[in-house]
Amino acid sequence: MRTLTLNHEYSDSLSDFLLRLADVSTWQSLGSEAHAKRIDPDTEMTVKTPMPKGEMPSALATHLPADAELVEVYMIPGDVIGDSAEIRMTAHAAGVPVEIDALITLTQKGSGTSLSVRAEVSSSIPLFGSMIEQAVVPILEKRLDDRLVKLDRS
Structure with a gap:
């Protein structure tokens, strides 16, 4: 198991930031498909993002379906x-x-937050x-960091 940590600062208040994360349009503006399920008072947000094979290590890319996505x-x-x-988050991708x-x-x-x-x-x-974890962690770290930065602009 590998662990990664990331930090970011946002100008939104905590409650405003949570409202943005619970809004489907926020995720869509980041290029993902999103579906919200209200579990009063919480929101379960499922986000699907395409995983281009060109961004994956070749050892993984050869095993990925053409339409691979991170869920x-x-x-x-x-x-x-x-x-x-x-916020708890779990993620996986078919074929990975x-x-x-x-x-x-x-x-x-x-x-801010x-x-x-x-x-x-x-x-x-x-x-x-x-070895798989070692190959995936840098990719995941870059994708998460990019998303955290984009969340500040959406």
Whole structure:
């Protein structure tokens, strides 16, 4: 298992940022397909993003279907007590023997929000799992970092 951490600051308040994350149009503006399911008061957001084979290591790309996509599921809290909130995220892609489990911590900082992501990447392949994880982590880190930056602009 490999772990990656990312941090980002946003100008939105914590409650405004959570509302944006629970809005399908936010994810669509990032180039993903999104579906929201309200689980009062929370929102389960399923986000599907195409995974171009050209962005994958060749060892993985040869095993991916032509229309491979990353499927992320976020549980976004609807009620916030205090100045912090946590979002759970899981992700997988068909044909890629990797699971991602992340905890996203949001904290109100003045009028903005501080975001911290801790993601664990694991592979179910015996013997070769660590090599697969090692290949996937830099790609995942870049995609997540790009998305965090784009969320600030959407």
